[in-house]
Amino acid sequence: MMKKIAIIGAGVSGMTAAIYCLKSGFDVTVYEQHSRSGGLCSGWKRKGYSFEGAVHWINDSGLNDPLYSLWRETGILGENVKNYRSDPYFVYTYNGTNICIYRDIDRLKAHLLEISPEDTKAIETLYRDVQTMRKLKIPLMDIRGLKTKNKNRINLPLLLNMIPQIVKLPRWSKYSAKEYAAAFKHPGIRKALGEFIVYKKFGSLSLLHTMACFMDSGVYPEGGSLNLGKRMEDKINALGGRILFNTKADRIIFEGNTACGLEIQGEKILCDAVIVTQDLLTAENLLKKPLNDKWIQSAKNDPPVQTTFACIGVRDDLRDVPYAFAFDEEISVGGIQYDCMTLTNYANHTDYAPPGCSSLTCSFTGDSYEYWKELKKNGTYAEEKLRLANELGQLLEKHLPRLKNKIEVIDIATPLTYERYTGSYRGAWMTILEKKARPSLPRSIPAKYKRLYLAGFRTKAPGGLPIALLSGFKASQYACKDFGMTFEGNR
Numbered sequence: 001m002m003k004k005i006a007i008i009g010a011g012v013s014g015m016t017a018a019i020y021c022l023k024s025g026f027d028v029t030v031y032e033q034h035s036r037s038g039g040l041c042s043g044w045k046r047k048g049y050s051f052e053g054a055v056h057w058i059n060d061s062g063l064n065d066p067l068y069s070l071w072r073e074t075g076i077l078g079e080n081v082k083n084y085r086s087d088p089y090f091v092y093t094y095n096g097t098n099i100c101i102y103r104d105i106d107r108l109k110a111h112l113l114e115i116s117p118e119d120t121k122a123i124e125t126l127y128r129d130v131q132t133m134r135k136l137k138i139p140l141m142d143i144r145g146l147k148t149k150n151k152n153r154i155n156l157p158l159l160l161n162m163i164p165q166i167v168k169l170p171r172w173s174k175y176s177a178k179e180y181a182a183a184f185k186h187p188g189i190r191k192a193l194g195e196f197i198v199y200k201k202f203g204s205l206s207l208l209h210t211m212a213c214f215m216d217s218g219v220y221p222e223g224g225s226l227n228l229g230k231r232m233e234d235k236i237n238a239l240g241g242r243i244l245f246n247t248k249a250d251r252i253i254f255e256g257n258t259a260c261g262l263e264i265q266g267e268k269i270l271c272d273a274v275i276v277t278q279d280l281l282t283a284e285n286l287l288k289k290p291l292n293d294k295w296i297q298s299a300k301n302d303p304p305v306q307t308t309f310a311c312i313g314v315r316d317d318l319r320d321v322p323y324a325f326a327f328d329e330e331i332s333v334g335g336i337q338y339d340c341m342t343l344t345n346y347a348n349h350t351d352y353a354p355p356g357c358s359s360l361t362c363s364f365t366g367d368s369y370e371y372w373k374e375l376k377k378n379g380t381y382a383e384e385k386l387r388l389a390n391e392l393g394q395l396l397e398k399h400l401p402r403l404k405n406k407i408e409v410i411d412i413a414t415p416l417t418y419e420r421y422t423g424s425y426r427g428a429w430m431t432i433l434e435k436k437a438r439p440s441l442p443r444s445i446p447a448k449y450k451r452l453y454l455a456g457f458r459t460k461a462p463g464g465l466p467i468a469l470l471s472g473f474k475a476s477q478y479a480c481k482d483f484g485m486t487f488e489g490n491r
């Protein structure tokens, strides 16, 4: 008899776990509370416009990255998926000067030197640091004691290449992205590097890692989050698994401390093991006892990354406007004061907008959860979203006067929106990998329980798609090991 595994959540981590469990011979059912797959990795349509709701870039996904086989096998990326890598990735207009963040580090260096020769030393350091960081890769190793067909061995040349770079990690760990960028004298470059590439509270390690990934990967797959979820879903169906939508798991059933089923709307569904990808900080309602593991408790202190996110549809062809751009403008969003607006422009992607029109998104990162919650309570939530949409429209028209009277849609999502659709704690979609935090790999098993495995972005800061992917992969390996099954791994 095939062993039955129940997976809570059809986000990227849950679907990754499902794919590897299916390949290894489990009978897999994924339970998803929402009407579609993808979880936080999502997008939506309004009045003929398609809006990307998550993926801006996928890191650690280059052909030489150990994780590449996972991206390919899950259908997220691969030979059949067209990728976009706009260069410059990002343009910040500061006092009339365009500061371009090129993926090509040599071009970036030349560009920054031209703008600010007095920053030669800081530019040289950035150049060296990004090149060094390029050699550091997230390793892919099998869990100990696993029977597997295609062993993920420690890649010795890769490891040896990494050792001299690992020594430099503590130096970068000392600073936040903003502090690292403070070495630059030019205020525009300081802001472009310190605030836009990663959220300013992230450690400089994340900044350098992302810039290194821009060089080799950092891609945007065709069709974005929505298509990516669909490809994973198709894979699950093709492998004989199923996803049950609009099906919220209310509780996990235990025999002693061993997970053996789910309770869904009063019905008991028995299985041999459970993988939980619901945000761990809200997952205690599924269990009979809280998850007291130290690492889970400490995850509660990882500062959340939340966003007030605006989707904008305009009746104009913006293919000549950069893919990602920012400009200075004072605006209060979700009770937080911002001094600039950052936008992503999807005009160069097919089918995101009606002919001659363009779809844009604008993201305001910061913890605005309580602010929006209060407005929801006092009944002014919708009113404030409308006010904000109007103000955003005016500021966008001020920066791009050609958009006057051409803005057709502005749709605003808040942390409450993410909380409502995915159950993530306070609407978070990543967590901040702060300075001094050490990079490590996701955790999968809670100490108290058996046949219960954890995956998802919350299992390791900063989360995001690489952690969702890797944690789903690892959870499936633990399940295989416990049942003595051979892991049909990646190749």
Ligand SMILES: Cc1cc2nc3c(=O)[nH]c(=O)nc-3n(C[C@H](O)[C@H](O)[C@H](O)COP(=O)(O)OP(=O)(O)OC[C@H]3O[C@@H](n4cnc5c(N)ncnc54)[C@H](O)[C@@H]3O)c2cc1C
Pocket: 008, 009, 010, 011, 012, 013, 014, 031, 032, 033, 034, 037, 038, 039, 040, 041, 042, 053, 054, 055, 056, 057, 058, 059, 247, 248, 249, 250, 277, 278, 279, 307, 309, 421, 422, 423, 424, 429, 430, 455, 456, 457, 458, 463, 464, 465, 466, 468
């Ligand atoms: C605006 C934005 C921009 C982003 N940009 C990037 C980016 O550029 N690069 C990057 O790598 N990442 C990015 N991310 C982050 C990335 O999308 C997420 O970290 C990742 O998708 C999380 O996947 P997950 O599977 O861990 O969690 P989730 O996607 O939250 O999946 C959990 C799933 O479980 C379901 N669920 C929860 N509870 C239950 C229950 N009791 N029963 C049944 N189902 C349940 C939820 O509905 C959800 O579908 C972005 C996210 C957002 C929102």
